[in-house]
Amino acid sequence: MYQIELYRDCLAFAAFAHQKQMMPGSNLPYLLHLTEVAAEVICVMPLRPDLDSDLLVSCAVLHDVLEDTSVAFATLAEQFGRATAEGVQALSKNATLPKDAQMEDSLSRILAQPTEVAIVKMADRIVNLKEPPHYWTIDKRKSYQEEARLIHRQLKKADVYMAERLENKIIMYEKYLS
Ligand code: NI
Numbered sequence: 001m002y003q004i005e006l007y008r009d010c011l012a013f014a015a016f017a018h019q020k021q022m023m024p025g026s027n028l029p030y031l032l033h034l035t036e037v038a039a040e041v042i043c044v045m046p047l048r049p050d051l052d053s054d055l056l057v058s059c060a061v062l063h064d065v066l067e068d069t070s071v072a073f074a075t076l077a078e079q080f081g082r083a084t085a086e087g088v089q090a091l092s093k094n095a096t097l098p099k100d101a102q103m104e105d106s107l108s109r110i111l112a113q114p115t116e117v118a119i120v121k122m123a124d125r126i127v128n129l130k131e132p133p134h135y136w137t138i139d140k141r142k143s144y145q146e147e148a149r150l151i152h153r154q155l156k157k158a159d160v161y162m163a164e165r166l167e168n169k170i171i172m173y174e175k176y177l178s
Contacts, residue, residue, distance in 0.1 A: 006054055010061035011035070013079065017069040025133025030068075033127065034061050040123035040162075047161055048119075052083075055116045059087040063120055067092040087117040091124070103147055107154045118158035122166050125151050129169035132176055145173050 014034050021030035038060040045053050058080050065071040066088050077085035090109040093102040110117050125148050132141050148170050156163035 003054060003057075007038075007057055007061070010058050010080070011038075014061050014065060017065045017071050021068060025135060030064075034064065036127040037061070037063060037120065037123045040126055040165075041119060044119060044123075044159060044162060048159065051116055051119070052114070055083055055087065055114065056119060058084040059091065059117055059120045060123060062088050063091045063124060083114070087113055087120070090117055091121060103150060107151065111154065115158045118155040119162055121151060122155050122158065122162040126162070126166050126169050129166075129173045138177060141173075141176050145170060145177065148173070 011031070011034075015029075015031050018030040018034070022028065023030055023032055038057055041056045041060045045051070045056065062076065062080065062084065065076065066073060073085055073089060076088060090106065090113045093106055095102070097105055107121070110121050129145075129148060132144065136144075148166065152163060152166050152170065156166075
């Protein structure tokens with residue numbers, strides 16, 4: 001399949017799956033989040049010709065379909081292949097675990113996946129470290145920043161450029177903490 005066709009298939013699949021979902025604290029469609037994460041990984045591609053760009057983009061666009069929609073692992077594997085479905089699975093929290101253990105668990109599963117999956121996780125947090133929804137308390141914001149530090153610590157080896165971008169976003173987030 002030509003790469004552009006794959007990107008468009010992923011976007012159409014995600015647009016349908018997330019059609020009723022909005023960005024938190026906003027009335028913009030959730031698809032914006034997914035395209036922002038895709039934009040981040042597309043910018044890394046020229047720096048990382050060693051990576052599988054199809055896996056990078058498909059995991060970026062589809063990274064929330066298992067966690068946030070009714071799409072099943074088998075459907076994802078059938079449409080986009082096992083590597084993408086397993087990457088998205090690793091990027092999804094296991095809701096049966098206690099809340100404070102979910103990120104550590106996801107990160108350990110991400111580290112068992114190809115590098116592309118770790119890059120998507122860093123891209124996801126980079127785009128999420130923007131002005132938080134107005135209803136987030138200071139404590140919630142602080143723990144979000146702390147969680148971002150954990151992501152950075154665990155995944156920084158996957159890509160120096162993304163690690164540096166994430167580190168900068170963590171520092172910039174300071175302005176939302178008071
Ligand atoms: Ni996300």
